[in-house]
Amino acid sequence: MKLLILDRDGTLNRNRDDYVASPDEWEALPGALEAVARLNHGGWRVVLATNQSGIGRGTFDIAALNAVHAKMHRQLATVGARVEAVFFCPHAPEDACHCRKPAPGLFEQIGRRFGVPLAQVPAAGNALRHVHAAAAAGCPAHLLLTGKSEHLRAAPGSLLMANAPELAQLPPGTQVHDSLPAFADWLLAQDEPAEGRVVAPN
Incomplete structure:
Protein backbone atom coordinates (compact mmCIF):
# COMPACT_ATOMS: atom_id res chain seq x y z
CA MET A 1 0.00 0.00 0.00
CA LYS A 2 1.25 3.47 -0.90
CA LEU A 3 0.15 5.72 1.95
CA LEU A 4 0.78 9.46 2.29
CA ILE A 5 0.12 11.76 5.26
CA LEU A 6 -0.67 15.43 4.65
CA ASP A 7 -1.26 18.38 6.94
CA ARG A 8 -4.51 20.27 6.33
CA ASP A 9 -4.40 24.01 7.06
CA GLY A 10 -1.84 25.79 4.89
CA THR A 11 -1.20 22.62 2.89
CA LEU A 12 -4.56 21.68 1.38
CA ASN A 13 -6.50 24.84 2.26
CA ARG A 14 -5.62 28.45 3.02
CA ASN A 15 -4.22 29.05 6.47
CA ARG A 16 -5.94 31.55 8.79
CA ASP A 17 -4.60 33.57 11.70
CA ASP A 18 -7.22 32.00 13.96
CA TYR A 19 -9.11 28.82 12.98
CA VAL A 20 -11.06 27.37 10.09
CA ALA A 21 -14.19 27.15 12.19
CA SER A 22 -16.92 26.81 9.54
CA PRO A 23 -17.32 25.53 5.98
CA ASP A 24 -17.41 29.11 4.69
CA GLU A 25 -13.88 29.60 6.02
CA TRP A 26 -12.45 26.55 4.27
CA GLU A 27 -10.86 27.54 0.95
CA ALA A 28 -8.67 25.16 -1.04
CA LEU A 29 -5.25 26.37 -2.11
CA PRO A 30 -4.80 26.71 -5.89
CA GLY A 31 -4.00 23.34 -7.43
CA ALA A 32 -4.11 21.46 -4.12
CA LEU A 33 -7.23 19.39 -4.79
CA GLU A 34 -5.96 18.49 -8.25
CA ALA A 35 -2.64 17.46 -6.70
CA VAL A 36 -4.46 15.01 -4.43
CA ALA A 37 -6.31 13.66 -7.48
CA ARG A 38 -3.01 13.09 -9.31
CA LEU A 39 -1.59 11.35 -6.26
CA ASN A 40 -4.68 9.14 -6.01
CA HIS A 41 -4.44 8.25 -9.69
CA GLY A 42 -0.80 7.37 -9.11
CA GLY A 43 -1.85 4.81 -6.50
CA TRP A 44 -1.38 6.89 -3.35
CA ARG A 45 -3.90 6.72 -0.53
CA VAL A 46 -3.98 10.09 1.23
CA VAL A 47 -4.84 10.75 4.87
CA LEU A 48 -4.72 13.97 6.87
CA ALA A 49 -3.11 14.61 10.27
CA THR A 50 -4.20 17.94 11.69
CA ASN A 51 -4.14 19.83 14.98
CA GLN A 52 -7.57 21.29 15.74
CA SER A 53 -7.06 22.96 19.10
CA GLY A 58 -14.10 26.00 22.81
CA THR A 59 -13.92 28.04 19.58
CA PHE A 60 -15.85 25.43 17.58
CA ASP A 61 -17.17 21.92 18.12
CA ILE A 62 -16.97 18.50 16.46
CA ALA A 63 -20.13 19.20 14.45
CA ALA A 64 -18.50 22.29 12.93
CA LEU A 65 -15.32 20.34 12.17
CA ASN A 66 -17.37 17.61 10.49
CA ALA A 67 -19.14 20.24 8.39
CA VAL A 68 -15.78 21.67 7.28
CA HIS A 69 -14.59 18.22 6.29
CA ALA A 70 -17.84 17.46 4.48
CA LYS A 71 -17.19 20.50 2.28
CA MET A 72 -13.59 19.42 1.79
CA HIS A 73 -14.63 15.92 0.70
CA ARG A 74 -17.21 17.32 -1.71
CA GLN A 75 -14.69 19.62 -3.34
CA LEU A 76 -12.14 16.82 -3.58
CA ALA A 77 -14.74 14.61 -5.27
CA THR A 78 -15.44 17.23 -7.93
CA VAL A 79 -11.87 16.82 -9.25
CA GLY A 80 -11.78 13.04 -8.81
CA ALA A 81 -9.78 13.14 -5.58
CA ARG A 82 -10.21 11.35 -2.28
CA VAL A 83 -8.86 11.66 1.25
CA GLU A 84 -9.21 8.31 3.00
CA ALA A 85 -9.45 9.63 6.55
CA VAL A 86 -8.82 12.66 8.74
CA PHE A 87 -6.94 12.12 11.99
CA PHE A 88 -7.12 15.15 14.25
CA CYS A 89 -5.99 16.26 17.68
CA PRO A 90 -8.76 18.20 19.47
CA HIS A 91 -6.65 19.19 22.47
CA ALA A 92 -5.38 22.59 23.57
CA PRO A 93 -1.59 22.96 24.02
CA GLU A 94 -1.87 22.95 27.81
CA ASP A 95 -3.42 19.47 27.71
CA ALA A 96 0.07 18.08 27.00
CA CYS A 97 -1.33 15.18 24.94
CA HIS A 98 0.64 12.77 22.77
CA CYS A 99 -1.38 13.48 19.63
CA ARG A 100 -0.83 17.24 19.22
CA LYS A 101 1.91 17.85 16.69
CA PRO A 102 4.92 18.08 17.08
CA ALA A 103 4.27 14.94 19.13
CA PRO A 104 4.01 11.88 16.86
CA GLY A 105 0.76 10.41 18.20
CA LEU A 106 -1.43 11.10 15.15
CA PHE A 107 1.14 9.50 12.86
CA GLU A 108 1.39 6.45 15.11
CA GLN A 109 -2.40 6.13 15.05
CA ILE A 110 -2.35 6.22 11.25
CA GLY A 111 0.38 3.59 11.09
CA ARG A 112 -1.63 1.27 13.34
CA ARG A 113 -4.90 1.88 11.51
CA PHE A 114 -3.48 1.15 8.06
CA GLY A 115 -0.89 -1.42 9.11
CA VAL A 116 1.92 0.27 7.18
CA PRO A 117 5.46 0.82 8.55
CA LEU A 118 5.81 4.58 8.94
CA ALA A 119 9.28 4.48 7.41
CA GLN A 120 7.43 3.82 4.14
CA VAL A 121 4.92 6.66 4.60
CA PRO A 122 5.99 10.12 3.39
CA ALA A 123 4.47 13.06 5.25
CA ALA A 124 4.18 16.59 3.88
CA GLY A 125 3.06 19.80 5.56
CA ASN A 126 3.70 23.51 5.79
CA ALA A 127 4.43 23.80 9.51
CA LEU A 128 7.63 22.87 11.33
CA ARG A 129 5.57 21.01 13.94
CA HIS A 130 4.16 18.72 11.23
CA VAL A 131 7.64 17.99 9.93
CA HIS A 132 8.96 17.31 13.43
CA ALA A 133 6.03 15.02 14.25
CA ALA A 134 6.58 13.12 11.01
CA ALA A 135 10.29 12.68 11.68
CA ALA A 136 9.65 11.62 15.29
CA ALA A 137 7.26 8.93 14.01
CA GLY A 138 9.82 7.73 11.47
CA CYS A 139 8.14 9.11 8.34
CA PRO A 140 10.16 10.67 5.50
CA ALA A 155 12.72 35.69 -4.79
CA PRO A 156 10.98 34.19 -7.84
CA GLY A 157 13.19 31.61 -9.52
CA SER A 158 14.79 30.30 -6.32
CA LEU A 159 13.20 28.05 -3.75
CA LEU A 160 14.40 29.04 -0.28
CA MET A 161 15.43 32.20 1.49
CA ALA A 162 19.11 31.94 2.30
CA ASN A 163 20.11 31.54 5.96
CA ALA A 164 16.53 31.44 7.27
CA PRO A 165 16.79 30.38 10.94
CA GLU A 166 13.93 27.91 10.53
CA LEU A 167 16.07 25.81 8.21
CA ALA A 168 18.36 24.92 11.10
CA GLN A 169 15.32 23.48 12.89
CA LEU A 170 14.43 21.02 10.14
CA PRO A 171 15.02 17.37 10.98
CA PRO A 172 17.95 15.89 9.01
CA GLY A 173 16.86 14.62 5.61
CA THR A 174 13.79 16.87 5.35
CA GLN A 175 13.04 17.70 1.73
CA VAL A 176 11.56 21.04 0.77
CA HIS A 177 9.01 21.70 -1.99
CA ASP A 178 7.34 24.84 -3.26
CA SER A 179 3.76 23.62 -2.74
CA LEU A 180 1.55 20.54 -2.59
CA PRO A 181 1.35 20.37 -6.42
CA ALA A 182 5.16 20.54 -6.58
CA PHE A 183 5.45 17.80 -3.97
CA ALA A 184 2.99 15.65 -5.93
CA ASP A 185 5.09 16.14 -9.06
CA TRP A 186 8.18 15.04 -7.14
CA LEU A 187 6.54 12.01 -5.57
CA LEU A 188 5.06 10.84 -8.87
CA ALA A 189 8.37 11.21 -10.67
CA GLN A 190 10.72 9.35 -8.35
CA ASP A 191 12.40 7.60 -11.24
CA GLU A 192 13.30 10.95 -12.77
CA PRO A 193 15.82 13.56 -11.55
CA ALA A 194 14.23 15.70 -8.83
CA GLU A 195 14.89 19.38 -9.51
CA GLY A 196 14.46 22.23 -7.10
CA ARG A 197 14.75 19.95 -4.08
CA VAL A 198 16.51 21.01 -0.88
CA VAL A 199 17.64 18.60 1.83
CA ALA A 200 18.30 19.81 5.35
CA PRO A 201 21.91 19.29 6.42
CA ASN A 202 22.74 16.26 8.54
Whole structure:
Protein backbone atom coordinates (compact mmCIF):
# COMPACT_ATOMS: atom_id res chain seq x y z
CA MET A 1 0.00 0.00 0.00
CA LYS A 2 1.25 3.47 -0.90
CA LEU A 3 0.15 5.72 1.95
CA LEU A 4 0.78 9.46 2.29
CA ILE A 5 0.12 11.76 5.26
CA LEU A 6 -0.67 15.43 4.65
CA ASP A 7 -1.26 18.38 6.94
CA ARG A 8 -4.51 20.27 6.33
CA ASP A 9 -4.40 24.01 7.06
CA GLY A 10 -1.84 25.79 4.89
CA THR A 11 -1.20 22.62 2.89
CA LEU A 12 -4.56 21.68 1.38
CA ASN A 13 -6.50 24.84 2.26
CA ARG A 14 -5.62 28.45 3.02
CA ASN A 15 -4.22 29.05 6.47
CA ARG A 16 -5.94 31.55 8.79
CA ASP A 17 -4.60 33.57 11.70
CA ASP A 18 -7.22 32.00 13.96
CA TYR A 19 -9.11 28.82 12.98
CA VAL A 20 -11.06 27.37 10.09
CA ALA A 21 -14.19 27.15 12.19
CA SER A 22 -16.92 26.81 9.54
CA PRO A 23 -17.32 25.53 5.98
CA ASP A 24 -17.41 29.11 4.69
CA GLU A 25 -13.88 29.60 6.02
CA TRP A 26 -12.45 26.55 4.27
CA GLU A 27 -10.86 27.54 0.95
CA ALA A 28 -8.67 25.16 -1.04
CA LEU A 29 -5.25 26.37 -2.11
CA PRO A 30 -4.80 26.71 -5.89
CA GLY A 31 -4.00 23.34 -7.43
CA ALA A 32 -4.11 21.46 -4.12
CA LEU A 33 -7.23 19.39 -4.79
CA GLU A 34 -5.96 18.49 -8.25
CA ALA A 35 -2.64 17.46 -6.70
CA VAL A 36 -4.46 15.01 -4.43
CA ALA A 37 -6.31 13.66 -7.48
CA ARG A 38 -3.01 13.09 -9.31
CA LEU A 39 -1.59 11.35 -6.26
CA ASN A 40 -4.68 9.14 -6.01
CA HIS A 41 -4.44 8.25 -9.69
CA GLY A 42 -0.80 7.37 -9.11
CA GLY A 43 -1.85 4.81 -6.50
CA TRP A 44 -1.38 6.89 -3.35
CA ARG A 45 -3.90 6.72 -0.53
CA VAL A 46 -3.98 10.09 1.23
CA VAL A 47 -4.84 10.75 4.87
CA LEU A 48 -4.72 13.97 6.87
CA ALA A 49 -3.11 14.61 10.27
CA THR A 50 -4.20 17.94 11.69
CA ASN A 51 -4.14 19.83 14.98
CA GLN A 52 -7.57 21.29 15.74
CA SER A 53 -7.06 22.96 19.10
CA GLY A 54 -10.07 25.22 18.45
CA ILE A 55 -12.14 22.33 19.79
CA GLY A 56 -10.19 22.17 23.05
CA ARG A 57 -10.32 25.95 23.36
CA GLY A 58 -14.10 26.00 22.81
CA THR A 59 -13.92 28.04 19.58
CA PHE A 60 -15.85 25.43 17.58
CA ASP A 61 -17.17 21.92 18.12
CA ILE A 62 -16.97 18.50 16.46
CA ALA A 63 -20.13 19.20 14.45
CA ALA A 64 -18.50 22.29 12.93
CA LEU A 65 -15.32 20.34 12.17
CA ASN A 66 -17.37 17.61 10.49
CA ALA A 67 -19.14 20.24 8.39
CA VAL A 68 -15.78 21.67 7.28
CA HIS A 69 -14.59 18.22 6.29
CA ALA A 70 -17.84 17.46 4.48
CA LYS A 71 -17.19 20.50 2.28
CA MET A 72 -13.59 19.42 1.79
CA HIS A 73 -14.63 15.92 0.70
CA ARG A 74 -17.21 17.32 -1.71
CA GLN A 75 -14.69 19.62 -3.34
CA LEU A 76 -12.14 16.82 -3.58
CA ALA A 77 -14.74 14.61 -5.27
CA THR A 78 -15.44 17.23 -7.93
CA VAL A 79 -11.87 16.82 -9.25
CA GLY A 80 -11.78 13.04 -8.81
CA ALA A 81 -9.78 13.14 -5.58
CA ARG A 82 -10.21 11.35 -2.28
CA VAL A 83 -8.86 11.66 1.25
CA GLU A 84 -9.21 8.31 3.00
CA ALA A 85 -9.45 9.63 6.55
CA VAL A 86 -8.82 12.66 8.74
CA PHE A 87 -6.94 12.12 11.99
CA PHE A 88 -7.12 15.15 14.25
CA CYS A 89 -5.99 16.26 17.68
CA PRO A 90 -8.76 18.20 19.47
CA HIS A 91 -6.65 19.19 22.47
CA ALA A 92 -5.38 22.59 23.57
CA PRO A 93 -1.59 22.96 24.02
CA GLU A 94 -1.87 22.95 27.81
CA ASP A 95 -3.42 19.47 27.71
CA ALA A 96 0.07 18.08 27.00
CA CYS A 97 -1.33 15.18 24.94
CA HIS A 98 0.64 12.77 22.77
CA CYS A 99 -1.38 13.48 19.63
CA ARG A 100 -0.83 17.24 19.22
CA LYS A 101 1.91 17.85 16.69
CA PRO A 102 4.92 18.08 17.08
CA ALA A 103 4.27 14.94 19.13
CA PRO A 104 4.01 11.88 16.86
CA GLY A 105 0.76 10.41 18.20
CA LEU A 106 -1.43 11.10 15.15
CA PHE A 107 1.14 9.50 12.86
CA GLU A 108 1.39 6.45 15.11
CA GLN A 109 -2.40 6.13 15.05
CA ILE A 110 -2.35 6.22 11.25
CA GLY A 111 0.38 3.59 11.09
CA ARG A 112 -1.63 1.27 13.34
CA ARG A 113 -4.90 1.88 11.51
CA PHE A 114 -3.48 1.15 8.06
CA GLY A 115 -0.89 -1.42 9.11
CA VAL A 116 1.92 0.27 7.18
CA PRO A 117 5.46 0.82 8.55
CA LEU A 118 5.81 4.58 8.94
CA ALA A 119 9.28 4.48 7.41
CA GLN A 120 7.43 3.82 4.14
CA VAL A 121 4.92 6.66 4.60
CA PRO A 122 5.99 10.12 3.39
CA ALA A 123 4.47 13.06 5.25
CA ALA A 124 4.18 16.59 3.88
CA GLY A 125 3.06 19.80 5.56
CA ASN A 126 3.70 23.51 5.79
CA ALA A 127 4.43 23.80 9.51
CA LEU A 128 7.63 22.87 11.33
CA ARG A 129 5.57 21.01 13.94
CA HIS A 130 4.16 18.72 11.23
CA VAL A 131 7.64 17.99 9.93
CA HIS A 132 8.96 17.31 13.43
CA ALA A 133 6.03 15.02 14.25
CA ALA A 134 6.58 13.12 11.01
CA ALA A 135 10.29 12.68 11.68
CA ALA A 136 9.65 11.62 15.29
CA ALA A 137 7.26 8.93 14.01
CA GLY A 138 9.82 7.73 11.47
CA CYS A 139 8.14 9.11 8.34
CA PRO A 140 10.16 10.67 5.50
CA ALA A 141 9.47 14.37 6.10
CA HIS A 142 8.68 17.03 3.50
CA LEU A 143 8.22 20.76 4.14
CA LEU A 144 5.96 22.75 1.81
CA LEU A 145 6.55 26.49 1.38
CA THR A 146 2.91 27.44 1.81
CA GLY A 147 0.90 28.59 4.81
CA LYS A 148 3.12 28.91 7.87
CA SER A 149 6.28 28.45 5.79
CA GLU A 150 5.39 30.76 2.91
CA HIS A 151 7.67 33.45 4.35
CA LEU A 152 10.65 31.17 3.64
CA ARG A 153 10.19 31.62 -0.08
CA ALA A 154 13.03 33.45 -1.76
CA ALA A 155 12.72 35.69 -4.79
CA PRO A 156 10.98 34.19 -7.84
CA GLY A 157 13.19 31.61 -9.52
CA SER A 158 14.79 30.30 -6.32
CA LEU A 159 13.20 28.05 -3.75
CA LEU A 160 14.40 29.04 -0.28
CA MET A 161 15.43 32.20 1.49
CA ALA A 162 19.11 31.94 2.30
CA ASN A 163 20.11 31.54 5.96
CA ALA A 164 16.53 31.44 7.27
CA PRO A 165 16.79 30.38 10.94
CA GLU A 166 13.93 27.91 10.53
CA LEU A 167 16.07 25.81 8.21
CA ALA A 168 18.36 24.92 11.10
CA GLN A 169 15.32 23.48 12.89
CA LEU A 170 14.43 21.02 10.14
CA PRO A 171 15.02 17.37 10.98
CA PRO A 172 17.95 15.89 9.01
CA GLY A 173 16.86 14.62 5.61
CA THR A 174 13.79 16.87 5.35
CA GLN A 175 13.04 17.70 1.73
CA VAL A 176 11.56 21.04 0.77
CA HIS A 177 9.01 21.70 -1.99
CA ASP A 178 7.34 24.84 -3.26
CA SER A 179 3.76 23.62 -2.74
CA LEU A 180 1.55 20.54 -2.59
CA PRO A 181 1.35 20.37 -6.42
CA ALA A 182 5.16 20.54 -6.58
CA PHE A 183 5.45 17.80 -3.97
CA ALA A 184 2.99 15.65 -5.93
CA ASP A 185 5.09 16.14 -9.06
CA TRP A 186 8.18 15.04 -7.14
CA LEU A 187 6.54 12.01 -5.57
CA LEU A 188 5.06 10.84 -8.87
CA ALA A 189 8.37 11.21 -10.67
CA GLN A 190 10.72 9.35 -8.35
CA ASP A 191 12.40 7.60 -11.24
CA GLU A 192 13.30 10.95 -12.77
CA PRO A 193 15.82 13.56 -11.55
CA ALA A 194 14.23 15.70 -8.83
CA GLU A 195 14.89 19.38 -9.51
CA GLY A 196 14.46 22.23 -7.10
CA ARG A 197 14.75 19.95 -4.08
CA VAL A 198 16.51 21.01 -0.88
CA VAL A 199 17.64 18.60 1.83
CA ALA A 200 18.30 19.81 5.35
CA PRO A 201 21.91 19.29 6.42
CA ASN A 202 22.74 16.26 8.54
